[in-house]
Amino acid sequence: MLECRAAQEAVAAGALDGGEARIGALDCLAQHIMGCCCGEPTDADALYEEVISTAPYANLPRAQFDRALDLVATGGYALRDRYTRIVQERTTGLWRARNASVAQQHRMNVGAIVEAQLLDVRLAHRAGARPRPGTPKNEPRPLIAGRRLGQIEEYFIEGLAPGDSFLFAGEVLRLVAVEGKDALVVRAMGEQNPSVPSYAGGKFPLSTFLAERVRELLHDPKKQKALPGQVRDWIKMQKRRSIVPKPDEMLVETFPRAQKHYLVCYPFEGRLAHQTLGMLLSRRLERAGMNPLGFLASEYAVAVWGLEPMGGLDSGALFDEDMLGDDLESWLAESTLMKATFAKCAVIAGMIERNRPGAERKTGRQVSFSTDLIYDVLKQYEPDHILMQAAFADAGEGYLDLRRLGALLARIKGRIIHRDLDHVSPFAAPVMLEVGRVPIQGAAEEAILEDAARLIDEAMH
Amino acid sequence: MALLSRPAPLARSARPARAMPPVAIAGDGVAVKLGDALVTALPEGALWIESAKTLIVSDLHLEKGSSFALRGQMLPPYDTFAALKKLEALMARLEPDIVVSLGDSFHDGGGVARMGAEDRALLQAMIGRCDWIWVEGNHDGRAPEVLGGVVRDVLHLGSLVLRHEPKAGAAPGEIAGHLHPCAKVSGRGRSVRRRCFATDGARLVMPAFGTFTGGLNVCHDAFAPLFPEGVLALVLGKARVLPAPWERLLSD
Numbered sequence: 001m002l003e004c005r006a007a008q009e010a011v012a013a014g015a016l017d018g019g020e021a022r023i024g025a026l027d028c029l030a031q032h033i034m035g036c037c038c039g040e041p042t043d044a045d046a047l048y049e050e051v052i053s054t055a056p057y058a059n060l061p062r063a064q065f066d067r068a069l070d071l072v073a074t075g076g077y078a079l080r081d082r083y084t085r086i087v088q089e090r091t092t093g094l095w096r097a098r099n100a101s102v103a104q105q106h107r108m109n110v111g112a113i114v115e116a117q118l119l120d121v122r123l124a125h126r127a128g129a130r131p132r133p134g135t136p137k138n139e140p141r142p143l144i145a146g147r148r149l150g151q152i153e154e155y156f157i158e159g160l161a162p163g164d165s166f167l168f169a170g171e172v173l174r175l176v177a178v179e180g181k182d183a184l185v186v187r188a189m190g191e192q193n194p195s196v197p198s199y200a201g202g203k204f205p206l207s208t209f210l211a212e213r214v215r216e217l218l219h220d221p222k223k224q225k226a227l228p229g230q231v232r233d234w235i236k237m238q239k240r241r242s243i244v245p246k247p248d249e250m251l252v253e254t255f256p257r258a259q260k261h262y263l264v265c266y267p268f269e270g271r272l273a274h275q276t277l278g279m280l281l282s283r284r285l286e287r288a289g290m291n292p293l294g295f296l297a298s299e300y301a302v303a304v305w306g307l308e309p310m311g312g313l314d315s316g317a318l319f320d321e322d323m324l325g326d327d328l329e330s331w332l333a334e335s336t337l338m339k340a341t342f343a344k345c346a347v348i349a350g351m352i353e354r355n356r357p358g359a360e361r362k363t364g365r366q367v368s369f370s371t372d373l374i375y376d377v378l379k380q381y382e383p384d385h386i387l388m389q390a391a392f393a394d395a396g397e398g399y400l401d402l403r404r405l406g407a408l409l410a411r412i413k414g415r416i417i418h419r420d421l422d423h424v425s426p427f428a429a430p431v432m433l434e435v436g437r438v439p440i441q442g443a444a445e446e447a448i449l450e451d452a453a454r455l456i457d458e459a460m461h
Numbered sequence: 462m463a464l465l466s467r468p469a470p471l472a473r474s475a476r477p478a479r480a481m482p483p484v485a486i487a488g489d490g491v492a493v494k495l496g497d498a499l500v501t502a503l504p505e506g507a508l509w510i511e512s513a514k515t516l517i518v519s520d521l522h523l524e525k526g527s528s529f530a531l532r533g534q535m536l537p538p539y540d541t542f543a544a545l546k547k548l549e550a551l552m553a554r555l556e557p558d559i560v561v562s563l564g565d566s567f568h569d570g571g572g573v574a575r576m577g578a579e580d581r582a583l584l585q586a587m588i589g590r591c592d593w594i595w596v597e598g599n600h601d602g603r604a605p606e607v608l609g610g611v612v613r614d615v616l617h618l619g620s621l622v623l624r625h626e627p628k629a630g631a632a633p634g635e636i637a638g639h640l641h642p643c644a645k646v647s648g649r650g651r652s653v654r655r656r657c658f659a660t661d662g663a664r665l666v667m668p669a670f671g672t673f674t675g676g677l678n679v680c681h682d683a684f685a686p687l688f689p690e691g692v693l694a695l696v697l698g699k700a701r702v703l704p705a706p707w708e709r710l711l712s713d
Contacts, residue, residue, distance in 0.1 A: 075535025079577075083530035102533045162711070177712060351535055373673050374536060381539040445653045449698050452646050452705040 005227060006213035024056035026390040027348040028112050029068045034350055035110065037072070037086045038103040041094035044069060067386045069095075071349060076386050085350070109353050118151040121168055124176050124184035145182050149173075157183045165194040214300060215268035219247040234426050242425040243417060250319075250412040253428060254311040255421040260293065263310045264303045264428045265319075267412070273404040274302045280323050288313065291447055301431045307447060311420035319416060321409045342391040343371035349387055481706070482662025482693055489701035493660055496620050496634035502658045502695045502702050506668045507551055508636065513618060516555055518548060519563035519625075519638030522600070522671030523580075524572035531575075540672035541580045548670070549587055560591050561616060563638040563667060564598025564625025566605050573604050585609055598625045599639070629686040633663040640683060641669040643676025644694035645711040652711055654678075658695035658702075661688045668697060680712035 029051065036042045048065050051057045070076045073086050073095075085102050086095050097103040122145040149169045156166075157178060165174045165188045174188035188194070217223050224232055238244055245251040245266070252265045263285075267274065274297035282292040282304050290313075292306035304310075346352045352371060378385055419425075424432065485492045490501045490509070501509045508517040521544050526536040552560065567573055576584075585608055587593075593610030597603060606612045616623040620634045627637035644657040656668035659679045664687065669676065677683060679692050691707040 075530065075538070077535075077538055079538050083527065083535065085533050085535065098533075105533055353534055377539050377543055377672055378537045380543070382537065385537070446698055448653050449646055449655070449696055449703040449705065452709040453703040
């Protein structure tokens with residue numbers, strides 16, 4: 001709502017966003033090369049001329065083009081392999097697909113948008129009254145997938161545990177299990193507090209420019225008169241429960257919720273800078289032994305959550321400018337963000353196939369498991385592989401805004417207000433509903449395993 | 462703010478924990494009594510039998526990368542080297558008399574021929590250092606024989622029986638692979654999915670040792686006939702093996 005209002009004002013003032021031109025990505029280039037070679041025998045020199053005649057690739061050096069060509073042909077590894085997807089005709093020197101099946105596989109995997117994976121939501125019911133012979137008496141009868149209610153993004157279901165309820169298709173449903181591409185649910189009428197799904201597909205990053213206007217709006221009571229009553233109430237509630245910071249201050253709130261401890265700050269610097277801040281913050285918290293589990297960045301806030309209460313932290317030290325000196329790159333290399341970006345690049349460049357002729361589509365979970373393994377191997381043995389470079393470039397463009405972040409840290413120095421609350425604040429509420437949670441594969445994962453192991457230990461003694 | 466809070470998760474009472482084999486922490490590994498033999502699960506995913514100085518690994522799936530490359534998916538060609546290096550480091554530390562590769566040592570029958578010269582030399586040097594036994598798998602059969610070592614269909618080691626595919630109803634003391642067990646452990650609103658050993662004290666299924674090998678959740682139906690009383694997962698943590706009881710395991 002605030003963002004809409006800010007956008008309205010911006011339109012009235014005639015201030016429009018300019019989209020920044022993107023530099024052509026290497027994974028898309030690789031797909032284009034493969035596509036050309038599948039179509040007809042292709043001359044590498046002519047293709048290079050054609051590619052650099054387009055604006056995004058105008059500055060592409062020939063060496064990079066050749067590396068992309070090599071990526072298509074052999075996988076582009078330093079260790080030479082004998083296997084190829086495209087071959088050079090001996091007489092003409094033209095490149096073409098090695099055989100028809102390679103070309104078919106390529107056509108089945110064309111596309112530069114790796115969409116969120118969807119699961120079918122199905123009503124489940126128990127199988128017939130008599131259990132299969134041999135199953136123990138108390139074993140629950142197997143679930144049968146029934147009517148399909150619709151589709152939901154996989155990441156949302158991933159965040160639920162069996163037994164959790166959520167709103168879907170106008171009903172309250174309880175998740176029973178996920179089997180293959182189906183999320184099995186039962187009706188759960190009367191269930192209190194179901195989760196509300198949000199859709200990553202509907203996530204459209206607002207510009208940093210707009211976020212700035214929101215910040216002004218929030219700080220200026222005069223401007224707030226134009227806001228609807230509910231939003232004004234929301235701001236009033238925030239004043240009562242926590243505090244609405246002055247324009248030059250940054251608010252940090254800490255509170256416990258659902259067995260986890262949250263730290264939310266509100267820099268209003270836009271999603272990109274917040275992503276980076278989230279990464280760096282969680283890394284610091286990891287070092288401070290707070291066992292952060294994940295973070296989330298929205299247009300105006302960053303939330304980090306973990307296993308330990310974070311109220312006692314010195315927020316001045318936490319947001320110190322020396323944060324940027326932290327080894328961002330090595331953190332990024334370990335992050336799930338980077339792995340996800342790599343997976344997209346690998347799919348687009350054709351290293352990993354989404355679809356195979358005759359095979360049923362796999363779910364995202366199965367695919368992401370194997371790309372993680374591939375990423376780890378490549379990071380260890382050939383960290384400067386062209387796809388790793390492509391992934392770093394993508395992640396850098398998509399998730400880092402170091403310039404804005406630096407300006408923010410300088411601006412808020414000595415102006416951080418910390419409120420340690422006993423529950424979630426009105427400002428924090430929308431952040432908690434945001435999509436795009438980034439899990440942290442750090443000590444917290446080991447802590448979960450150790451939790452389980454401790455049960456065994458107790459049972460033994 | 463009613464919509465923000467989630468209901469407390471239901472207690473998972475459907476699966477009582479009947480399988481609780483005696484386990485003991487042994488360094489970074491976990492020791493399990495299997496029949497009357499004591500075996501130690503190591504965090505690398507290998508099994509160590511101290512009394513027989515025997516090291517067991519399963520489902521190496523060597524040359525899986527090149528198998529995919531043949532079909533046009535250019536996976537990084539470092540998987541074989543990575544798996545062999547991991548095994549070599551274990552051998553250097555434990556100095557085993559016997560090394561058993563419990564089947565599916567290669568991803569397919571042609572894997573041995575596709576192996577790079579450097580990897581091949583490394584593997585053969587390792588084979589030469591001890592008594593090396595290949596147990597036949599469904600992917601590779603007797604193919605690795607040409608590299609040295611001996612091939613067995615089933616291997617008897619004292620009271621233990623080592624075979625690739627676990628047999629439902631086998632006598633206690635069976636060690637097998639084939640299924641690539643993985644455990645999804647829940648806790649604190651999140652879950653962690655890792656490779657694991659699966660055991661009920663009578664038999665044990667080993668995790669896959671290979672670099673690109675995926676995993677099958679131990680809650681999957683394929684494990685049910687093997688472990689009718691439930692299973693204890695010995696999960697491969699970053700630096701040590703962590704036992705996770707049946708009640709804490711989630712299906713995918």
